[in-house]
Amino acid sequence: MNETKGLIFNIQRFSVHDGPGIRTVVFEKGCPLRCLWCANPESQIGKPQLAWTESKCIGCKSCINSDLKCNPHFNDEGLYWDEFNPDETDDIERICPSKALHVIGYETTVCDVITQINKDEIFYGDEEGGLTISGGEPLMQPKFTYQLLKEAKKHGISTAIETTGYGDTGDFIKIAGKLEYILMDIKTLDDSVHKRVTGVSNEVILNNFESIRKAYPNLPMHVRTPVIPRVNDTEDSIKSISEFLRCRKNVRYELLKYHRLGEPKYISLHRTYPMKEVELSDEVFELLKKYEFNNIS
Ligand code: SF4
Numbered sequence: 001m002n003e004t005k006g007l008i009f010n011i012q013r014f015s016v017h018d019g020p021g022i023r024t025v026v027f028e029k030g031c032p033l034r035c036l037w038c039a040n041p042e043s044q045i046g047k048p049q050l051a052w053t054e055s056k057c058i059g060c061k062s063c064i065n066s067d068l069k070c071n072p073h074f075n076d077e078g079l080y081w082d083e084f085n086p087d088e089t090d091d092i093e094r095i096c097p098s099k100a101l102h103v104i105g106y107e108t109t110v111c112d113v114i115t116q117i118n119k120d121e122i123f124y125g126d127e128e129g130g131l132t133i134s135g136g137e138p139l140m141q142p143k144f145t146y147q148l149l150k151e152a153k154k155h156g157i158s159t160a161i162e163t164t165g166y167g168d169t170g171d172f173i174k175i176a177g178k179l180e181y182i183l184m185d186i187k188t189l190d191d192s193v194h195k196r197v198t199g200v201s202n203e204v205i206l207n208n209f210e211s212i213r214k215a216y217p218n219l220p221m222h223v224r225t226p227v228i229p230r231v232n233d234t235e236d237s238i239k240s241i242s243e244f245l246r247c248r249k250n251v252r253y254e255l256l257k258y259h260r261l262g263e264p265k266y267i268s269l270h271r272t273y274p275m276k277e278v279e280l281s282d283e284v285f286e287l288l289k290k291y292e293f294n295n296i297s
Pocket residue numbers: 031032033034035037038039040041043044135136137164
């Protein structure tokens with residue numbers, strides 16, 4: 001029984017976009033980056049947090065008539081609250097009948113997650129599918145991430161992570177030793193642009209990329225660049241990343257088109273979406289896609 005604890009906010013079953021085959025994706029909570037376009041803002045803070053979805057609220061007022069210490073109250077813009085203590089999670093789930101008011105993030109153990117994943121094993125196929133640990137950033141919880149991967153491998157489950165690459169190099173190398181596939185973002189090669197749009201330096205990420213290549217040259221790495229207007233949506237930007245990667249074995253390079261599907265989540269968290277009114281045209285994206293390649297054998 002591996003009781004190592006971690007903070008996650010979702011387990012998504014039957015995913016076909018997070019590594020080879022059909023996968024179960026465990027989303028860890030906490031990310032050191034603050035990408036302006038982040039589609040999962042609920043993943044960023046490394047502790048449970050409260051959110052309110054207006055479209056689900058039936059106006060029953062159970063929350064404001066309760067004795068919750070976070071003191072939910074309505075104002076002109078919707079439901080607000082004071083500081084939230086995760087100890088009130090069960091009370092909130094009991095009080096709000098429609099789940100409009102809900103807690104994002106919960107502590108779990110490796111053992112509990114493996115029990116969940118084992119239910120999906122039948123769908124993974126002979127080789128391809130398996131577990132992908134995503135986030136947030138899995139390198140933010142290195143002990144939990146490592147133990148979860150180790151336990152999954154013991155159960156014969158194929159393993160992958162989706163990472164920003166931003167974390168301690170030693171942790172990343174240790175974790176990569178338990179992986180069969182890595183999905184990693186490289187957003188730009190320009191450090192000043194990276195700092196401006198994510199809040200952190202790119203150097204750590206690029207150095208970690210090189211360290212993993214050196215330690216595990218045969219480990220497939222699927223590098224992705226989210227193409228973001230006014231950040232990296234030029235041929236020069238994308239071509240430079242593609243050329244940086246192209247000479248390497250076992251690397252696939254893919255572009256992801258900017259979208260605004262995460263915008264409603266910002267409203268639920270009482271945050272302002274930072275990239276309002278920005279669009280990426282299909283024409284620009286199609287033009288840039290010629291820089292994709294796949295060297296994974
Ligand atoms: S790295 Fe991913 S989860 Fe973290 S802020 Fe950026 S888009 Fe969001």
